[in-house]
Amino acid sequence: MSSQTIQFLQSCRSDDEIDTVRLVDCVIIDAVRSGASDIHIEPWESSVAVRIRLSGVLNELVHLPSDLLPKIVGRLKIMANLIGHETTLPQEGRAPTFEEAGHVVLRISTFPTIRGEKVVIRIFDPRGRSFDLEGLGIEEDTLGVFKGMLSKPTGLILMTGPTGSGKTTVIYAALHHLIERAGPSISVATVEDPVEFNLPLIAQSQCNPAREYTYPIALRSLMRQDPQVIMIGEIRDAETANIAVQAGLTGHLVLSTIHAANTPGVFARMINMGIEPFLLASSIMGIMGTRLVRRNCPVCAEPYQPEDTILRNVPEALRDTAQFMKGVGCAACAHTGFSGRVSVTEMLTVSENLRDAILQKMPTRQLQEIAVGDGLLTLWDKGLRRVMAGETTLEEVLRVIGMEGF
Template sequence: MLSKSYLEFLINMNIPHSICLKDFDPGEKHGPERVALIVANILEKSDKCKATDIYIEPWVDKLQVCFRVDGVILPATELPRELGPNIIARLKFLANLLSYRQDIPQEGRIAQVDSLEGIEVRVSTFPTIHGERVALRLFRRENRQFILEELGLEPGVLKNLKDAIGERTGAILFTGPGGSGKTTSIYSCLSHIAKTEKTRRHIVTLEDPVEQILEGVSQTQVSPSTGFDFSLGLRSLLRQDPEVILVGEMRDPETARVAIEAALSGHLLFSTLHAGSSCGVISRLLEMGLEPYLLTSSLRLILNQRLLRKICSKCKSKGCADCNNTGYKGRLLLLEAMALNAEMRSTILQRADRATLESVFVNSGGITLVSHAIAAVKAGQTTREEVLRVLGSADCSAVFENKQGD
């Protein structure tokens, strides 16, 4: 028989009572219809929760479904384990993946969910010892306005960013883990250029995927599986006479080199790079084989960012219906901005290690993410626990202990 939690899930999802009360039957008569309804309603429920990701993972005795909301993974429901292969097969069908291959990772996308207007889903499957798990990333193509002044940046950081994007050449790089708001920040920069400058600039992007449509911006989605990757796209794009370029990610040394050289040859370049800090971006580019002089000549601003959950304004972190009893509602942007001054450029030319770069950054007045986080806690915007969850470093714990000692 079906578990109580499974029946409650089906009923809450408004799946027809005649279907949800039947034992699961993998045969042709009921299996496909029921599975299609379950998949559709999981997607609908995730949208109502404003989830950014869905995780469906098989275990020994159950199929676990979780949503990521405000950066935190929350359990959504548990389904019978035997439903797993059918649910994943349905998702593979929608994403045009090979349903008969369960032994290899696959990636695809669902361009449009029938019951959800304006949502695209990126699908990633991965084999485990208990069967395939699937991760779904939801992209909402809503008519959203990206306004630089509404990011919540501190006045000094906002001024540095506006000064940098007002230039005609150079590179502005963002770093941070997935889901830290990098795309929103970059889209806000591009929209600012497109809408506020009197003299129009030719703005083009290479993205994987295109998450939102921007007015006044020519956007392109790369397709690495067909050979149209960032490196090839950027080389071809430079022949289109662009003035402002977004390269979604510097994934390899070749893309990084072409991008940095573009920033030196009359283009304003935006891109992202995986690194732990602003100074870590410098170290990462040097590790990719770029010469120090290329970095000191091209880099205008490096921004390292994270998103923290904000304390619920109604219950003040106690938990209420408005915040789903989490104590948090909404998120706060932390942003560490590093502009390259003369001392930092000199340090880079010496190929200094990350620790030395960070020391120069702080000694020259740079404000780290940890410092921004401590200020947010003192202002009552978030909690110490949330800061430790997101930043999660020994340095962060040590700083909090020192502050308590003071």
Template sequence: MNQTTRYLQSVSDQQAIEIGALVNYLLIDAIKVGASDIHIEPWESTLVVRIRLNGVLNELVHLPLDLMEKISGRIKVMASLISYQTDLPQEGHAPANAELGGVELRISVFPTVRGEKIVIRIFDPSNRSFDLGSLGFEEETLQTFIKLLARPSGLILLTGPTGSGKTTAIYAALYHLVQRSGPAISISSVEDPVEFNLPMISQAQINPHKEFTYPVALRSLMRQDPQVIMVGEIRDPETAAIAVQAGLTGHLVISTIHSGSTAGVFARLINMDIEPFLLASSVSGVIGLRLIRKNCTYCAQPYQPEPGFLRLVPPEAIETAAFRRGVGCAECVHTGYSGRTAVTEMLVVNEVLRDAILQKMPTRSLQQVAIQQGMQTLWDMGLRRALSGQTPLEEILRVVAVDQF
């Protein structure tokens, strides 16, 4: 039983609930199990609180719906928001609090027809490691990534959906460069927002309301004598053009971009009016990222996946497979999972791929060329995890799109 439920059972009636204590218990329960987000949302007849644990939402507790206004008011005060404003979205943050273990909270309030929905993102420095070795990359992928980071110039791109580990990986890359070169290297970043402060790196946060956008920041940054530039996200043609140009003119540029697939990054950039010959010359590599949940080591047991899923696995691999799945226990909060690890797709641009990019090959064809050149797909890498018992086969199917097979 979590502390929130214990507290609710200890009070005599709803009128005796102390809102500050209730909110604290909600936060403590979420932080204790390592949740990344808290969702507080009014439904038809209840106020439901869910937490995102290992990337998946789980119900924490149901509260009386008429507590919504008081809870919202309390959280707004914590984030220095306007407590009486309920018809417009608001965003803010609550600084590190010793009572909550030093975590920082980023808070988003959104008006709905049933009342305000609140999402709290939890940033716990103690749970973050920016060591490249802790990302969970396969050894071959890790060594290739390190080699790309050793190049003096070029553009390295990370792609994947929201919450796929791009930010953690890019911070780990910067931290690796700091450890390798110390004060002999000049590293700057432009982000939206700055999620963690890194040592020996000049980090800037864009502010579109004051016209401090990615393009404005990058143009100014180019006059700051940087050797390494981190761009939080390439999301518009102007940012893309500056990042590509920087990669061509002696800078190592590391950034993220949203794309349906790893090979699809090139089509996305071409749609941003970047010429193929510039991409072929500037892009060193693209890393596709996904995060999968790992089996709980306390309760994982051998199991046999459903026949429909097994048909996707090569018969020779099934013969030696050690499929395992967590059944749920107190150690994993009865989810069957404990922590997450990365599944990657590493596309290194060589001469063959440069020719394919110059020819404007369709994404599917470019993907096939990359595979012929040795790229292991997300499905290949994920299947390895399932065959070795690190995660259920169903988890790979949940995370990796069917068209990756």
């Protein structure tokens, strides 16, 4: 990758000569062109580290002299309409970009640290972002169940997974799928914080907690707007949880995301928010867990043997027959061995057994065992399938999915 940032810095004769406006532009251009999802600008002991997140992993772009930090942060604050002299409190804002950076939208957030402000820039790139449900690479078993649930007029579908695991893309694709199927005869509304992409034929509302336009307030108003399908960006408080469940029980299809360690953990999370187990058991249709793992580079992938300590995690029956594959690194994959990412999902549906267990408020671990007994293929199972198919490495699946719940 030819770096605009490096080229620009080389053209400056001394640190005093560095034009920070151009420097910031160069960093953004480099990040966008390499397909990064985030830029981290962080004051370290003796330099400012500029790193970009590529396929989920942070990579160093450049280190800059420490005294440039205030100027760089100042420039980013101007771009996002933030308060320049406020350096001791976190701030967040959005900034459009210019043609060289593909007109992507940036969400810029600042965070005060003892060495100065750290800035993280999230890049929203509408180009090449597909909201075609079939084109997301979701495994067929998950997709079939998911589409079945989307065809129901009422109930709650929840997504769980860490930031950057593709939850939002899946939800947007689901809404797109509903609109494609029903056209303008269906009323779809969202409440989000923030709205990441504008979708046609959907009423998207952006929360603004600073002006007390919160999830619960937005949702209470929205319920009077006769919606059929409601997307809630995230369930993170009791009132939102309650509205989501009530809406799902009263003739609305509700899609949302929620943070939990794993899919069965969602029940405990909702119960902790004060939702009665019987309401959960009757409103939730399914919970989809998502992760993204890096895909082996098709040009340089070769058979390899994982180390014994890692191999131990694989069931014996699979170990002997498996042909493990790994990218060794080539020009096509910038010597990373990986090219793009592939999704790994699990789909927890509420069976009779599971419903009984939820009503008894059984702990998450037991819910997990019951779900597995009823045929749930966990993220780990699904990740191993990707490994067995040679699509990714065993190490990558362990890194992203680990051995959660096992």
